[in-house]
Structures are given as C-alpha cells and as structure tokens.
Amino acid sequence: MVAQTxxxxxxxxxxxxxxxxFGRVExxxxxxxxxxxxxxxxxxxxxxxxxxxxxxxxxxxxxxxxGRIRVAGxxxxxxxxxxxxxxxxESEVSAQRLDIGMVFQxxxxxxxxxxxxxxxxxxxxxxxxxxxxxxERAVGLLTxxxxxxxxxxxxxxxxxxxxxxxxxxxxxxxxxxxxxFDEPTSALDPExxxxxxxxxxxxxxSGMTMMVVTHxxxxxxxxxxxxxxxxxxxxxxxxxxxxxxxxxxxKRTQGFxxxxxx
Amino acid sequence: MRSVPVQAPGxxxxxxxxxxxxxPARHPGRWLGxxxxxxxxxxxxxxxxxxxxxxxxxVAQYFTSESIILGVRRTIDLTVITMLIAxxxxxxxxxxxxxxxxxxxxxxxxxxxxxxxTPLLVQLLVWYNLAALYPDLSLGIPFGPxxxxxxVNVLITGYAAAVLGLSLNESAxxxxxxxxGILSVDxxxxxxxxxxxxxxxxxxxxxxxxxxxxxxxxxxxxxTINMLKMTSLVSVxxxxxxxFASQTIYSRTFQTIPLLLVACIxxxxxxxxxxxxxxxxxxxxxxxxxxxxxxTPFQKVKKFFxxxxxxxxxxxxxx
Numbered sequence: 210m211v212a213q214t215x216x217x218x219x220x221x222x223x224x225x226x227x228x229x230x231f232g233r234v235e236x237x238x239x240x241x242x243x244x245x246x247x248x249x250x251x252x253x254x255x256x257x258x259x260x261x262x263x264x265x266x267x268x269x270x271x272x273x274x275x276g277r278i279r280v281a282g283x284x285x286x287x288x289x290x291x292x293x294x295x296x297x298x299e300s301e302v303s304a305q306r307l308d309i310g311m312v313f314q315x316x317x318x319x320x321x322x323x324x325x326x327x328x329x330x331x332x333x334x335x336x337x338x339x340x341x342x343x344x345e346r347a348v349g350l351l352t353x354x355x356x357x358x359x360x361x362x363x364x365x366x367x368x369x370x371x372x373x374x375x376x377x378x379x380x381x382x383x384x385x386x387x388x389x390f391d392e393p394t395s396a397l398d399p400e401x402x403x404x405x406x407x408x409x410x411x412x413x414x415s416g417m418t419m420m421v422v423t424h425x426x427x428x429x430x431x432x433x434x435x436x437x438x439x440x441x442x443x444x445x446x447x448x449x450x451x452x453x454x455x456x457x458x459x460k461r462t463q464g465f466x467x468x469x470x471x
Numbered sequence: 472m473r474s475v476p477v478q479a480p481g482x483x484x485x486x487x488x489x490x491x492x493x494x495p496a497r498h499p500g501r502w503l504g505x506x507x508x509x510x511x512x513x514x515x516x517x518x519x520x521x522x523x524x525x526x527x528x529x530v531a532q533y534f535t536s537e538s539i540i541l542g543v544r545r546t547i548d549l550t551v552i553t554m555l556i557a558x559x560x561x562x563x564x565x566x567x568x569x570x571x572x573x574x575x576x577x578x579x580x581x582x583x584x585x586x587x588x589t590p591l592l593v594q595l596l597v598w599y600n601l602a603a604l605y606p607d608l609s610l611g612i613p614f615g616p617x618x619x620x621x622x623v624n625v626l627i628t629g630y631a632a633a634v635l636g637l638s639l640n641e642s643a644x645x646x647x648x649x650x651x652g653i654l655s656v657d658x659x660x661x662x663x664x665x666x667x668x669x670x671x672x673x674x675x676x677x678x679x680x681x682x683x684x685x686x687x688x689x690x691x692x693x694x695t696i697n698m699l700k701m702t703s704l705v706s707v708x709x710x711x712x713x714x715f716a717s718q719t720i721y722s723r724t725f726q727t728i729p730l731l732l733v734a735c736i737x738x739x740x741x742x743x744x745x746x747x748x749x750x751x752x753x754x755x756x757x758x759x760x761x762x763x764x765x766x767t768p769f770q771k772v773k774k775f776f777x778x779x780x781x782x783x784x785x786x787x788x789x790x
Binding site for chain 2: 304313
C-alpha cells in the first residue's frame with residue numbers, strides 16, 4: 210500500500226535469546242526469531258503464551274530483560290558505548306519507533322481527534338512533514354481502507370471495524386518499514402472482522418513486512434509466509450502455513466488447532 | 472400457528488389496547504414540593520422587603536461606588552492570576568508526581584504535602600511577613616558571589632503576598648486534580664502515542680491532557696469559584712479587594728450589614744457568571760466523548776416539568 214524505497218535487504222527483525230519477566234512470572238523464556246524483509250508472519254498460541262509481549266518488545270513498549278532485538282539491523286533499546294552497551298534515552302527509543310507501525314487490539318485511536326486528525330498527527334507533529342502533503346497522503350490512506358467519507362468522524366462515531374481501519378491508516382501514514390499487529394480483530398464483532406482482514410491482506414500483497422499476533426487461522430493460512438506457534442514463552446513450532454497448520458508436529462500445536470478449528 | 476394473545480390488566484388482550492390513548496405519568500409530589508417552596512420563598516421575600524435594617528437604600532448607594540467597583544475588579548484580577556499560576560504549576564506538579572524518577576515525584580509530593588497541610592490564612596500571613604525571615608533577597612551563585620540584592624519589604628507587597636500565598640496553596644490542590652485527570656486516561660492512549668514515536672512531553676500535551684480535561688474541568692470550575700471567595704481572606708493583609716473595600720467603608724460609616732450585603736451580591740454575581748462559563752467549557756471538552764451533547768439548563772427545566780413533551784400515543788404503531 211505504501212511503496213517503500215528501502216535499500217536495506219537484511220532481516221527486518223532479528224531476535225536472539227529474548228527473555229522477559231513480569232515480577233516473578235517469566236513470560237518469554239528465550240525467543241530466537243528472524244523475520245525477513247517483505248515476509249508476513251503470524252504468531253499463534255494460547256493467551257498467556259507470550260506472543261503479544263514479544264510483539265511489544267520489538268518496538269520497546271516492553272523492556273527486555275536479556276537477549277537482543279534488531280529491527281532493520283539496528284539494535285532496539287540499546288546503543289553501543291565504549292566497548293559495551295548502554296540503555297537508550299526515551300528520545301532515542303522514540304526515534305527508533307518511527308519506522309515501526311503498530312496496530313492494537315483495542316485500536317487506541319485518539320478519541321478527541323477526528324479520523325483524519327488521528328492519521329495526520331504523527332507525520333506532522335513528530336516527523337515534521339508539511340501539513341498539505343500529509344493531508345493528501347492521509348486522505349489517500351483513508352480512501353484505501355474504505356473510509357474516504359469518514360474523515361471528519363470522531364472514533365466514537367465509528368464502528369469497531371472502521372476504527373481499526375483508521376488505526377491501520379494512522380500507522381501507515383508514518384511510512385513504516387515494519388508493521389506489528391497485536392490481535393487486530395479480537396475486539397471486533399464477527400461481521401466486522403473481514404473488512405479489517407481485507408485491508409491487511411492488501412497490505413501484505415503490497416510487500417509490507419508484517420508480524421501479526423492473531424487467532425484467525427484462516428487469515429494465517431491464506432496470507433502468512435510463515436506461521437510461528439508459541440507456548441509457555443517459547444517457540445515450539447514454525448514453518449509454512451501448510452506445515453504448521455495442516456501437519457503440526459508438536460502435541461501442543463495439535464491441541465491448540467483442534468480447539469480453535471473445532 | 473398463532474401465539475396465545477398476552478392478557479393485559481383488565482382482561483383486554485394487547486391487540487385491543489393498541490387504540491387506547493397513553494397519558495404521560497403524573498407527578499403530584501412535584502406540585503406539592505413546589506407549593507412548600509413557594510411559601511418559604513414568599514416569607515423570605517417578605518422579610519427582605521419589610522425589615523428596615525437591611526437598609527437597601529444604603530446598599531444601592533454603595534453598590535456601584537468607585538472603591539467597591541475597584542474591589543470587585545481586584546477580586547477578579549486576583550482570582551484569574553492565581554488560578555492561571557495554579558493551573559500551570561499544578562500541571563507541572565502532577566506530571567512530576569507521576570514521573571518514574573523518584574527524586575522528582577518525591578519533591579512534588581513534599582510540595583503538595585506542605586501547602587495542603589497548612590492553613591491558607593497562615594500561609595498568607597507568613598508570605599506577608601517574609602521580610603522578618605529574609606530581610607534581603609539576592610540573586611547569585613549558591614554559596615558564591617551575589618549579583619543583585621533586593622529588599623524583601625519592597626518586593627513582597629500585600630498584593631504579591633496574596634498572589635504567592637493563594638497560587639502556591641491552590642497549585643497543591645490543582646496538582647491532585649490534574650493527576651486524577653491524567654490517571655483517568657486509558658494506558659492504551661499513551662502506548663499508541665509512543666508507538667507513533669511521540670516523546671513523553673508531546674504525548675502528554677497532545678494526547679493525554681486534552682482527554683484528562685474532561686475530568687479536570689468540573690473540579691477546576693469548582694476550585695475557581697472557591698478561589699473567588701477565598702480571595703476575601705487577603706483582606707487581612709490589607710489588599711483592597713471586594714471585602715476589604717466594604718470593610719473600609721463600614722468602619723467609617725458603621726453601616727456594617729448593608730455593606731456586607733453589597734459584597735455578598737457582588738460575589739454572587741461573579742460566581743454566577745463563572746458557573747455559566749464553566750458549563751459551556753464542559754460542553755466544549757465533551758467533544759468526541761459523547762455522541763450527544765448534554766442538555767442546557769433551560770432544556771433540563773423543561774424536561775423536569777414535562778413541558779413540550781407529547782404524550783406517547785400508539786397510533787404510529789397501528790397498521
């Protein structure tokens with residue numbers, strides 16, 4: 210959807226031995242994962258398996274306790290200093306997030322701004338791009354997600370599916386190299402899910418690199434290049450949709466799929 | 472298959488009641504209450520008009536006198552300046568209080584603890600007598616050379632002491648109001664802003680505070696009205712606001728009650744104007760938060776008495 214002239218060709222996300230605990234509960238117990246440029250990956254697993262937490266670590270909404278995460282080759286949250294690493298300042302982390310778009314389960318649109326203002330806020334306010342240019346792009350994005358006529362609507366006047374599509378447009382307006390989706394359809398009424406999935410399908414077809422935490426097995430089967438199954442804070446199985454979804458090797462995966470597809 | 476008709480009271484089936492007119496509910500209690508209130512109001516008006524010691528002619532004589540009008544203006548001045556400082560300082564204190572840095576949040580806590588924990592009147596007197604504690608104030612490097620020296624007696628006039636005392640005290644309360652407002656905004660809003668690369672400050676200014684305003688405005692309006700009346704306390708440090716202006720006159724003429732009435736009426740007028748302003752500011756910040764704006768007071772009165780509401784008839788339902 211957003212043509213990105215990106216000369217970087219290495220892995221978009223590279224996670225090495227990522228650990229994360231909340232208090233005494235260890236949520237991620239050593240995640241190793243590589244997401245190639247242009248790849249669409251779906252993370253599956255029961256709630257509590259750590260998939261959302263891992264996604265939030267990638268743009269440093271959660272600080273990791275051990276391991277390394279690189280996005281487009283750049284170490285997230287840490288900078289090299291005198292032969293070692295130091296934790297980044299808030300402002301450095303913010304700069305790293307500019308290239309990473311994120312879509313949340315509960316949309317998190319800014320309720321006091323119209324749909325158009327939501328989409329324009331960060332490119333104008335953070336990237337300091339000219340307003341007229343951003344407006345044109347924002348209108349284009351809202352049109353692409355099928356909401357050309359809702360520019361002036363406030364989030365509360367929109368349905369869940371419409372809000373989520375505005376949220377996708379808002380993330381895309383920053384021209385990210387990577388899009389993270391955290392259960393984007395889990396809070397939607399069943400009949401609204403397909404509108405959002407259609408937008409995501411188009412985005413995948415346009416070559417965007419995407420990591421999607423989801424329970425939509427059908428979407429994963431159809432769109433994902435790779436499916437990763439997590440359980441208890443570790444990756445227990447990964448491969449093409451055909452391998453993982455149709456011929457799961459691990460008992461946990463089989464059990465999960467049996468429940469979800471039942 | 473036809474369903475069995477539901478029996479309405481009186482043995483009529485629902486289908487048979489469709490043509491009956493429906494009257495709105497009656498509220499006889501409201502009219503009784505109105506009668507009681509009307510009698511009490513009549514008694515009040517009676518005593519106001521017939522008790523000669525109210526001296527309404529004196530009230531009228533001084534109501535728009537120069538010193539009273541100057542007093543009103545000073546009262547409004549003080550309220551506006553104090554609240555402006557208090558809101559700004561309150562926001563800073565609230566943000567510091569919520570900072571992850573324990574030194575900053577601790578300092579903010581200490582400030583609020585002190586200024587909320589001591590009486591306003593005492594604080595005003597301390598500021599007014601600051602010269603007794605620090606005769607001179609100087610600007611320079613801490614523990615080093617001094618560049619400018621000022622005499623506190625000259626610097627801290629009654630008015631300056633009033634502004635300092637009122638605004639520092641109020642800012643402690645404002646800080647708690649703002650903090651409650653900030654905490655009322657969903658955590659997801661901050662996360663979404665951060666994910667878009669916004670700085671902490673920008674997130675606060677563009678995303679969190681505008682939403683917090685909805686929670687902040689009602690107590691802020693309340694505090695502004697309260698502040699307007701609290702300014703009367705500074706009459707003890709000889710700032711010529713409304714109460715002090717009235718006192719100055721009655722200490723000369725001994726017409727105590729009429730002049731206190733003058734002050735009361737002016738306070739009521741200004742408070743009423745503030746209430747109207749607050750109401751419309753609240754409507755402004757309800758934008759995006761409710762689908763329908765709240766009723767205006769006039770609409771509420773109409774609704775209370777059921778004026779302009781038609782009884783619902785079932786004629787539309789009929790085929």
